[in-house]
Amino acid sequence: MRCVIQRVTRAEVTIDARSVGRIGRGLLVLVGVEQGDEAGDADWSAEKIARMRIFADDEGKMNRSVVDIDGGLLAVSQFTLHASTQKGNRPSFLRAARPEEAVPLYERFLSSLELEAARPVARGVFAADMEVSLANDGPVTILLDSRRRE
Numbered sequence: 001m002r003c004v005i006q007r008v009t010r011a012e013v014t015i016d017a018r019s020v021g022r023i024g025r026g027l028l029v030l031v032g033v034e035q036g037d038e039a040g041d042a043d044w045s046a047e048k049i050a051r052m053r054i055f056a057d058d059e060g061k062m063n064r065s066v067v068d069i070d071g072g073l074l075a076v077s078q079f080t081l082h083a084s085t086q087k088g089n090r091p092s093f094l095r096a097a098r099p100e101e102a103v104p105l106y107e108r109f110l111s112s113l114e115l116e117a118a119r120p121v122a123r124g125v126f127a128a129d130m131e132v133s134l135a136n137d138g139p140v141t142i143l144l145d146s147r148r149r150e
Helices: 039-051 099-117
Strands: 002-015 018-023 026-032 062-064 072-077 131-145
Touching: 002 039, 002 072, 018 072, 026 039, 026 099, 039 099, 039 131, 072 099
Parallel strands: 026 072
Antiparallel strands: 002 018, 002 026, 002 131
16 A cells, blocks of 8 residues: 655645545545555554654654644545556556455545544545645655555
8 A cells, every 4th residue: 555645734625626525734645555455554554644753843843743733634545656657658557456455445544544543534535536736734745655664
């Protein structure tokens, strides 16, 4: 499971000009499920994101988590995180999990993140054509891959 974590001052997902998820200060998480991912990947990713210390403390050091600052969480499914660009100019998405595998793991990730963060997670709509807007704070953008835990 790959996640792109962005520290934001605000973020919103719209579908057909209708807002479906919105947060203020917090984390926007783009989530890509790969073939072969398991429940453990979803749980590990959720725990890591909820506890990741990327918000400033009183001394200006990245030492607080989204939970510590009572921040918002917005998760958006994005299969393109598993694009292969090695051959030609058209990306291949063969490593991305098919919807029948990806949806349950994405839902597991959302449930685990809500449990770890002790708050609801705003979200996009799986497989929908979404518009995501955000104000990246820092900018801080971090790539998390559950297959690279070491």
